[in-house]
Amino acid sequence: MKVLKFFVIGLVFLLFSGYTNAQTVTYSSAESLFNSEQSKVLEKAEKYIDKAEAKITKAEAIEKKYAKKKKKKKKYNKKTWEAKKFRIQAEKDYLKAYQDASAVYSQIIVGATYYDDNDKSEAHALNDDAVSLIEGADKKMSKYNKKIGDTKYLKKLSSSSVNSAISSARSSKESAYSKQTEALDIVLNQGRKKELDAKDNRAWSNAQNINTIASYQDYIDNFPSGKYTSKARQMIRQLQAEMNKKPVVSDYVFKVQIAASRSVLSKYELAGKYSNTSEIEKEYSGGFYKYRVKSFSTYSQAAAFRDQLLRSTVPDAFVVVYDKSGNQLEVSDEMKNH
CATH class of the missing domain: 1.20.120 (Four Helix Bundle (Hemerythrin (Met), subunit A))
Known part of the structure; x- marks a missing residue:
């Protein structure tokens, strides 16, 4: 002790x-x-x-x-x-x-x-x-x-x-x-x-000035917890509703590419990416078989569909654009804001 x-x-x-x-x-x-x-x-x-x-x-x-x-x-x-x-x-x-x-x-x-x-x-x-x-x-x-x-x-x-x-x-x-x-x-x-x-205020002001689905989506992507996220989603829904009410005249056709391969992909492989295989278009160019779906008159519509695929079956989906003659073009900022 x-x-x-x-x-x-x-x-x-x-x-x-x-x-x-x-x-x-x-x-x-x-x-x-x-x-x-x-x-x-x-x-x-x-x-x-x-x-x-x-x-x-x-x-x-x-x-x-x-x-x-x-x-x-x-x-x-x-x-x-x-x-x-x-x-x-x-x-x-x-x-x-x-x-x-x-x-x-x-x-x-x-x-x-x-x-x-x-x-x-x-x-x-x-x-x-x-x-x-x-x-x-x-x-x-x-x-x-x-x-x-x-x-x-x-x-x-x-x-x-x-x-x-x-x-x-x-x-x-x-x-x-x-x-x-x-x-x-x-x-x-x-x-x-x-x-x-x-920065949040400036980004929101910029999105409002452009006032497109793409601009509001950009705001949400950059400020997922921003003050105006709820308003941005509301504006996207509002603009989408307006687009559905009237036909959109466009000089371009936007599609979403879901795959590219040097060899032909089987129906089974394609179904894993997009279940409705009858809607899949195949094009061979640049040494690749390219697979695309849907046709949209605006970039924002195509981008919204692309985002759905990104979150589900196609993590590398992206938007491609063609003119009325079927020639593929490069997606420009002007097209995105159309």
Whole structure:
């Protein structure tokens, strides 16, 4: 049992020895959000960190000096009273650093402009949690801070007791820092969302100016989660309905190619791509047997049918176009917008 106690005390000592290099309060990724006054506050906060680490170093030196007396708990506590004092003072400096940094981050998080209400709610909730954690860390150390000048109290104070309180306070501060940096990341992300929002608006405006099935489909393809996706689908349905009401006069015939092969494909192979094989047209050109289906007077109609095939049986289907004389042409942007 004594061996176990000695091991636990030694482990706590090692943990607090590594504590000195782990502290930081400036979130460098969010530097673009800091104004000059806030940067100065954070610089001062880092100086509190330096002061705390200097005190920790002094505490470690004292603890190392009396390390052999750890087996005798009362004697060790008495001899290391000043080390406990340094650790309590250091924790007070650490807390001051976190409090000042937290105040800066809270200003930014609460004062930021959000382009998403959910983001705002999440960031504010994280910030509120962080503020509560900092307050909790202060309360955990309050009874020790009040007795910092009482040497008799410090000599009787158990090292493991004060170290446990410091560890708990440290955990609260680090959790607070983590929550506020997460909230700051949300704030930083608002700039990207603003840019995407602007692109979304421009793309929608462009689709409306062109006002074709193809333009609205392009918008949906580029902004599948865009603000106007529902409206774009509505416009496609509206334009398709208008096209079905009146015959379209066109100088072109659009078809959808479903396969090409150097050898003739069997009816079975073709049926795997398009079940109604009687509608499949075969043409030999350029050393290939090319198989096409349907005839449309506009590119948008052919493209809509192509998209159906792309999602089902023909992942490489594409639109081809012919003039009235049967000559194959290259699909142009003008044809697409017809």
